[in-house]
Amino acid sequence: MVTDMEARTQPKAHATMLGSAQPGAMPPGTGEEPAPPLKAESRRLSFHYGSFKALKDVSMPVHEHRVTALIGPSGCGKSTFLRCFNRMHDLYPGNRYDGQIVLHPDNTDLLAADVDPIEVRMRVSMVFQKPNPFPKSIYENVAYGLRVRGVRNKNLLDEKVEESLRGAALWDEVENRLNEVGSNLSGGQQQRLCIARALATDPEIMLFDEPTSALDPIATASIEELISELKKKVTILIVTHNMQQAARVSDFTAYMYLGELVEFDKTDTIFFKPRRKETEDYITGRFG
Amino acid sequence: MDSASAIDAPRGARLPTVVSDRLAKKYSRNLKERAIEALLFLAAFVSVFTTAGIVYILVKESVVFFSQVPILDFLTDRQWTPLFDDAHYGIRVLLSGTITSSVVALLVAIPLGTTIAVYLSEFASPRAREVAKPVLELLSGVPTIVYGYFALLFVTPLLQALIPSLPGFNLLSAGIVMGIMIVPYVASISEDAMRAVPMSLREGSFAMGATRLQTAMKVVVPAATSGIAAAYILGISRAVGETMILAVAAGMQPNLTFNPLEPAATITAYIVQVALGDLPHGSVGYQTIFAAGLSLLLLTLMFNLIGFWMRRRYREVY
Numbered sequence: 001m002v003t004d005m006e007a008r009t010q011p012k013a014h015a016t017m018l019g020s021a022q023p024g025a026m027p028p029g030t031g032e033e034p035a036p037p038l039k040a041e042s043r044r045l046s047f048h049y050g051s052f053k054a055l056k057d058v059s060m061p062v063h064e065h066r067v068t069a070l071i072g073p074s075g076c077g078k079s080t081f082l083r084c085f086n087r088m089h090d091l092y093p094g095n096r097y098d099g100q101i102v103l104h105p106d107n108t109d110l111l112a113a114d115v116d117p118i119e120v121r122m123r124v125s126m127v128f129q130k131p132n133p134f135p136k137s138i139y140e141n142v143a144y145g146l147r148v149r150g151v152r153n154k155n156l157l158d159e160k161v162e163e164s165l166r167g168a169a170l171w172d173e174v175e176n177r178l179n180e181v182g183s184n185l186s187g188g189q190q191q192r193l194c195i196a197r198a199l200a201t202d203p204e205i206m207l208f209d210e211p212t213s214a215l216d217p218i219a220t221a222s223i224e225e226l227i228s229e230l231k232k233k234v235t236i237l238i239v240t241h242n243m244q245q246a247a248r249v250s251d252f253t254a255y256m257y258l259g260e261l262v263e264f265d266k267t268d269t270i271f272f273k274p275r276r277k278e279t280e281d282y283i284t285g286r287f288g
Numbered sequence: 289m290d291s292a293s294a295i296d297a298p299r300g301a302r303l304p305t306v307v308s309d310r311l312a313k314k315y316s317r318n319l320k321e322r323a324i325e326a327l328l329f330l331a332a333f334v335s336v337f338t339t340a341g342i343v344y345i346l347v348k349e350s351v352v353f354f355s356q357v358p359i360l361d362f363l364t365d366r367q368w369t370p371l372f373d374d375a376h377y378g379i380r381v382l383l384s385g386t387i388t389s390s391v392v393a394l395l396v397a398i399p400l401g402t403t404i405a406v407y408l409s410e411f412a413s414p415r416a417r418e419v420a421k422p423v424l425e426l427l428s429g430v431p432t433i434v435y436g437y438f439a440l441l442f443v444t445p446l447l448q449a450l451i452p453s454l455p456g457f458n459l460l461s462a463g464i465v466m467g468i469m470i471v472p473y474v475a476s477i478s479e480d481a482m483r484a485v486p487m488s489l490r491e492g493s494f495a496m497g498a499t500r501l502q503t504a505m506k507v508v509v510p511a512a513t514s515g516i517a518a519a520y521i522l523g524i525s526r527a528v529g530e531t532m533i534l535a536v537a538a539g540m541q542p543n544l545t546f547n548p549l550e551p552a553a554t555i556t557a558y559i560v561q562v563a564l565g566d567l568p569h570g571s572v573g574y575q576t577i578f579a580a581g582l583s584l585l586l587l588t589l590m591f592n593l594i595g596f597w598m599r600r601r602y603r604e605v606y
Contacts, residue, residue, distance in 0.1 A: 091494055118498075119497075121495055125496065133492075134507050134511070135489075144496055144506070
């Protein structure tokens with residue numbers, strides 16, 4: 001419990017220091033605790049859009065019940081990497097994966113040819129850049145994932161919808177308007193609705209692809225708070241353009257550039273004591 | 289006036305009225321703009337004027353007709369025999385043929401058209417779509433008279449093999465072929481509506497572990513409801529207004545029936561018959577085509593209004 005609190009509050013404190021951060025200044029309280037267990041890892045993962053190689057031999061761990069942020073300049077492959085985890089690339093022809101993404105504890109390779117991408121997506125859910133509620137009621141939006149799995153039991157659906165909306169900190173706002181269309185909500189509410197939708201199926205990993213880039217600062221803050229809360233239940237991977245956001249919400253950070261993983265480490269280490277010069281240049285704003 | 293004197297001019301004096309060439313109004317351009325504006329207005333006006341003219345003629349001639357045939361008889365009489373000595377003018381007879389054939393056509397066109405649209409928009413590979421769509425649209429380029437003979441000489445014998453009692457002229461055969469004729473319209477417009485659904489919605493659905501079919505039926509089709517409804521309405525309007533197929537294959541016997549296995553005349557087929565010259569110009573019988581035309585216009589107008597209302601009611605905001 002105490003470590004949880006620390007994990008959530010520490011990066012925030014550091015973020016305020018970022019402006020004057022001295023690369024190499026060692027923040028207190030990092031580096032001693034043992035690394036948490038692995039939830040997934042990519043092993044020598046390469047990805048091709050047709051003939052374009054968008055990811056080059058990326059090997060990276062994803063720790064359980066932690067937030068891992070992917071940062072890097074536009075076109076560096078961070079979204080491409082994220083979308084490998086739920087096989088979103090399968091939707092478009094001409095895409096090819098090489099390498100593995102192994103999901104623990106069962107050691108399944110998500111990218112294996114005999115793995116059903118639909119099963120993968122049931123275990124790894126996703127929240128997109130722009131809120132994309134379906135043209136259905138709030139209730140049906142949240143129940144969608146269960147409905148496509150064939151759940152018909154009304155009590156179970158009611159229960160899961162409420163639980164998910166509470167999990168996404170939206171229940172109190174929509175409790176009395178569950179039958180209204182989802183697109184009537186504000187942008188931030190819509191994004192929380194999408195989070196509730198992704199939560200309803202009890203995923204093991206949640207992918208966030210720049211979830212706040214279409215939102216105002218207040219809505220952004222509430223989503224960030226939510227992400228910190230959600231990691232108690234699920235493992236989170238988040239792509240973000242906003243380095244302060246990475247510093248605020250994540251426990252681990254990966255810096256990517258031109259399809260390669262440049263550096264992966266604890267967020268504090270990446271932001272205050274990066275090993276690579278390229279990372280430091282990007283973090284300090286000398287590049288990107 | 290040279291520039292030096294302009295600068296030296298005392299305070300309050302008028303500034304020189306010389307406007308640089310770049311800023312000066314160009315009268316030739318101004319004129320061109322106005323000419324184009326007038327042309328565009330004229331184009332818009334012609335179509336509105338034509339519509340108004342059609343309505344005017346229909347109403348005016350119908351007034352003449354209704355001065356001789358009470359409107360109540362027109363609406364309630366169960367016979368349509370303008371050519372007989374004992375003339376009856378019951379529009380319900382022609383309406384029944386129109387409605388029956390349209391219903392048959394829509395029973396063919398809506399399921400088939402929607403299925404094709406779902407396939408083309410959600411399942412077909414880009415290459416399959418590239419081939420299938422132009423071929424489908426070719427279907428709408430076939431002259432309706434050809435469809436009419438296709439119905440009479442091919443589909444009717446085929447149906448007669450299944451239903452031996454089927455007469456040579458019947459609404460079923462004409463309706464089925466009319467449905468095939470409408471399929472491209474329904475499919476094409478529905479597909480456009482489905483393709484306009486943003487990819488992000490599909491991705492959201494796939495990311496929830498939905499299959500392609502689930503995504504198509506639970507997300508894409510509901511999101512495209514207004515466009516699909518518009519396609520159906522257009523299909524209905526086409527069916528109600530279709531003439532040649534019915535004139536050729538359904539027989540032109542006025543017949544108050546909702547049984548597609550019987551021959552019957554539709555409003556349009558009747559108008560063709562009269563326009564071909566069986567009745568003397570100016571007779572009451574001749575006036576009937578205006579009353580029939582007006583009825584047809586009101587019918588399609590009603591469907592267009594329903595379509596308009598549905599579009600507003602179910603319009604989705606993405």
